[in-house]
Amino acid sequence: MDLLIPEVGTLIWMLIAAGIVFFILVKWGFPMITDMVDRRSDYIDKSLDAAKKANERLAGIEKECNDLLKETKAERARILKDASDRRDEIVADAQQRAREEGEKIISEAREQIRQEKDEVLRGLRRQVAELSCQVAERVLRDQLGTGDGQIEMIERMIDDAEKGV
């Protein structure tokens, strides 16, 4: 039965030894550990949160990248189309201009030809007139070789003049 009766001396020793050690551990020992555990679990929570956010942002960035890529592709297509349009335009323009130039040259050439032809014609006419004058001179000279012929001539010419007035 004496096992069941607490000894006062043991209690007092327990009070001294365990009291001091309990005080030290309660005050400084365990708070150090539990605080660190708490802080670390806080830190882990925060890190997880940050990682989640970073992931989300990464996904956002990826989407942005894709959008940008798509946009760039569209831009490129547009620029290419523009360039080809412009090329066609330039070619068409050049063709037009060449055509016009050609026409102009042709028309100038025609004009020149026409002028030259006129000139030739004029020269031809003059020569024909001279020839006919010379012929007429010869004819007249033959006819007006006598005086009768001359007076008849003059009279006819006066008649003509009177009829004309």
Added chain:
Amino acid sequence: MKKFIAILTMLLTFIPMMARDNEEVDVQGIIFGHLKDSYEWHVFSTNSRDYIIDLPVILYSKVSGWHFFMSDKLEENGSYDGFHISDEGAFAGKLVETLPDGTELKPLDLSLTKVALGVIINCLLLCIIIMCTGRWYRNHKETDAAPRGFVGLIEYVVAMIVDDVIKPSIGKDYRRYAPLLLTMFFFILLSNIMGLIPIFPAGANVTGNIAVTLFLALITFFTVNIFGNREYWKEILWPDVPIFLKAPLPLLPLIELVGIFTKPFALTVRLFANITAGHCIILALTCVIFITANMGPVIGTTMTGVSLFFMIFMNCLELLVAYIQAYVFTMLSAVFIGLSRQEHDGEKKKEITNN
């Protein structure tokens, strides 16, 4: 493996042979000698002599004042300076003073006994362990990797006790009580394990001493009753029951008041009884070797093997019990503290719905 079995068989035959020298085995003496406190620390004995650590004896007698001497003075016949170790009666095993008129008087016994020294050793060891662990935390930030090895083990146990026991039992202001409960847990666990190691400086039956468990239970008792809130005292003095149960005869308040004291009492006895029982069984199994050694070599060898097997089994079981009892003591203390810190029912319900 074959070698191991051969050595084991040799030992099993040899040990009973050695033990046969002793004529009579005083089983009760051996068991109670270990379970009870003593004025000296008996380390081990050979056939020729005992190896004993002498401890100081400090006594205060109302008649003859203070006495201080080492325990080796008591050795010859158990008496010194008018004191002797009582054989029977209420003070069996304790030093008593024989007065001139022949009556025996128990002095105030402040001796540094085996258990008291065990308490001091365990306390120092606990302090060293926790403070060494704490040093790691002083030199590290929370952004560093978690500790490994021994510090990691301590941290794991601490986190487990806090998360599994203290937090659910106490509730929102668990942080205030966590260090105290952790200290109790580690002290009990360490003392239990030290009690299982048979050789000095371990081996004192600390948690199997009712004064020690009483002290631990008193810590819980004072924590509960000093920091108990209004709700706690209202539940005791004027609980929510039909009026005839509390007036005119305060039936329920009386039960509750008794309950204040039965709780620490249950804590005291539970820890004490579990550890004492475990030590009893292990020692009894050890004694089986020495009892059966006198019955001839065949029985002796067989029973030594059986007893050895059961001793190993019981030691493993006791390791488990060492942990479980520390866990249970901490858990019940946390529950009692939690009950004394309970908020009003209405508020509690609101809290639950909020969560």
